[in-house]
Amino acid sequence: MHISPLVAPDAELSNNEVLRYSRHLLIPEVGLEGQKRLKNCRVLVIGAGGLGSPVLLYLAAAGVGTLGIVDFDVVDESNLQRQVIHKQSNIGKRKSISARDTIKEINPHVQVVLHEERLEAANAQAIISGYDLIVDGTDNFATRYLVNDVCVLSKKPYVWGSIYRFEGQVSVFWENAPGDVGLNYRDLYPEPPPPEMAPSCAEGGVLGILCASIGSMMATEAIKLITGIGETLLGRLAVYDALDMSYRFIPIKRAPVRTPITQLIDYQEFCGGKQTTKLQNSIPVISALELREMQEKGEAIQLIDVRGIEEWNIVRIEGATHIPKNKMMSEDVLSKMNKKDFIVVHCKMGARSKDVLIEMQKHGFTNAKSLDGGILAWIKDVDQSLPSY
Structure with a gap:
């Protein structure tokens, strides 16, 4: 559905920025005002991996003024098949630092803020509070539910995406969206799957280029939310199958039985991780x-x-x-x-x-x-x- 612009067009563009973003400025729906909104927006990208890579690259190129990166991992050679923001020379380096360096090469006008720590209930609210929009590209359910609940409590919208093998999903969640359309991740997945039924890409694999397809959709949704153009995926789940080259759009409705989100919980325990870890230990x-x-x-x-x-x-x-x-x-x-x-x-x-x-x-x-x-x-x-x- 259509959403009003997320931020005001307060920022001014320099002559160099006008030249850089000229192809945006020529689009009536974006124009000078839309580009100023992009510059004035603060976007937090959680994860600088398969999905975070294209999201960060394209939001930086688009002129988002401030990009926050949450990632505590280091670049491994097995990442390079899909995490295109990193290079061979970055192996062993912190992903957040590697991503920042690449962003600066793409667009020196973007301010990059690093959060080199694991996102947890103890720090998530403080980190997320400093941003207008959240983009979640993580690959585990505990973090997804954490991001969702913090965004609900802080009344912030967020773009979510996931990938596995040849298929990807994208949606927009905003519990406090204007009008009676508020949805959150728990409306799509009220309960997490058992840990043994949720294999990671490290176990099941992923087609590298799928990250670009889904990541670009996520970045597009972010730009639409910031500028107020087009119809967002709020209330819809986009499902992309790379093998069939097919897209499906599935309506998302509020869960029939909803437990109000009033506080953060132990998300590892909620997702069965602690019980599994205890048994495995x-x-x-x-x-x-x-x-x-x-x-x-x-x-x-x-x-x-x-x-x-x-x-x-x-x-x-x-x-x-x-x-x-x-x-x-x-x-x-x-x-x-x-x-x-x-x-x-x-x-x-x-x-x-x-x-x-x-x-x-x-x-x-x-x-x-x-x-x-x-x-x-x-x-x-x-x-x-x-x-x-």
């Missing part, structure tokens, strides 16, 4: 070096790889047997295994293998361990000749 583990030592001694070990077939095809530990997680946790498979065998289960980083061991313990397996750190720890500590991913 009780799982016995073995280090990559300990496993290697046992192998060299010729001890009997049944090594089971519970990753997906795509990951198995990329790299594997010699001697491992491949049984994907869902199959490994089935009654049919577990009933055929010898509970007396010493079993080591592993995945990429250790989380999925611990989930498997939790299920195995329920079936009476007491002589099984998870490879601490997964195959990535094996590559790092034992066999650096293997490819990482």
